[in-house]
Amino acid sequence: MNLQEMLDQAATGTVHVEPGWGQGRATYGGLVGGLMYSALRARITAEPAPPLRSLTVNFVAPVTPGEATADARILRAGSSATQGMVTLHQGDAVVAVALATFGAPRTSVVTVPPSAVQMPQLAAPETLEPFPYIPGSTPDFFQHVELRLADGSPPFSAADTSHMTGWMRFREAPETFDVRHFVSIADAWPPAVIQMLPSPAPGSSLTWTLEILDDVAAAPETHWAYAVHTDQAGDGYAHTDARIWRPDGTLVAISRQTVSIFG
Numbered sequence: 001m002n003l004q005e006m007l008d009q010a011a012t013g014t015v016h017v018e019p020g021w022g023q024g025r026a027t028y029g030g031l032v033g034g035l036m037y038s039a040l041r042a043r044i045t046a047e048p049a050p051p052l053r054s055l056t057v058n059f060v061a062p063v064t065p066g067e068a069t070a071d072a073r074i075l076r077a078g079s080s081a082t083q084g085m086v087t088l089h090q091g092d093a094v095v096a097v098a099l100a101t102f103g104a105p106r107t108s109v110v111t112v113p114p115s116a117v118q119m120p121q122l123a124a125p126e127t128l129e130p131f132p133y134i135p136g137s138t139p140d141f142f143q144h145v146e147l148r149l150a151d152g153s154p155p156f157s158a159a160d161t162s163h164m165t166g167w168m169r170f171r172e173a174p175e176t177f178d179v180r181h182f183v184s185i186a187d188a189w190p191p192a193v194i195q196m197l198p199s200p201a202p203g204s205s206l207t208w209t210l211e212i213l214d215d216v217a218a219a220p221e222t223h224w225a226y227a228v229h230t231d232q233a234g235d236g237y238a239h240t241d242a243r244i245w246r247p248d249g250t251l252v253a254i255s256r257q258t259v260s261i262f263g
Contacts, residue, residue, distance in 0.1 A: 003031075003144070003170070007180045010035040011042035015068040015088070022140035026062035029205050031141070033057045034184030036086040036098040039070035041180070043084060050082055050104040052179050056209040061095045063088065068095070080104045114213065119245040122150045125167040125223045145188040146171045148223075155190045158198040162230035162238075164189060173220035182216040182253070185224065186244060191259040192228045193238040201263025206237075211254040223247055228255070236261050
């Protein structure tokens with residue numbers, strides 16, 4: 001199954017996680033989030049469906065290749081906001097839980113444009129080399145995503161920085177690109193803080209919250225601009241805050257993570 005087939009099947013509540021999307025001993029978190037979102041989105045019956053405003057995923061245990069079940073349910077559907085929950089099971093174990101909020105637009109006198117958060121000046125994507133996919137050395141899912149680092153340092157380089165900026169997209173563009181695909185790509189960057197480690201060591205997301213600010217439907221081959229900084233790290237945990245823009249500088253999402261660092 002390719003990405004599109006996995007996303008389509010997840011809408012039925014039965015999820016098949018293909019090999020080749022690993023990140024250490026777990027499946028890449030963006031794919032897990034995309035599959036869970038697909039399962040929940042299929043439960044919304046309102047037409048037109050309200051857009052996704054926020055998705056929070058707790059990674060409870062490693063999601064492994066094979067079959068999984070997505071128990072998706074709508075907690076409440078109000079006149080404008082709808083909230084839902086997805087629990088992902090493999091065997092008898094809960095491996096991930098997600099909460100999502102969908103909200104139809106409504107009239108408001110309050111408008112604050114995201115002018116304070118400007119897209120950084122980035123070199124053109126084609127001038128930057130993507131992170132390589134090296135079987136046995138880099139995460140398996142790197143064969144599916146294209147990450148081009150513009151500023152910051154590569155993982156495990158003993159850097160004194162803890163930020164990254166760059167461009168991201170899928171190596172093989174899907175036929176279409178909607179919210180499911182955006183969720184699946186948005187978590188692709190390594191935890192920014194692991195560039196400070198002098199040698200490879202495990203690091204994984206505990207929680208991930210993605211807030212959608214604008215329409216993310218796009219041409220499948222679109223390069224998305226990304227910038228992340230580390231707010232704080234200590235005691236084996238790090239807290240990061242990221243922004244995602246369209247190439248024209250339109251801010252479309254905020255991504256926040258709590259990360260476990262084993263080094």
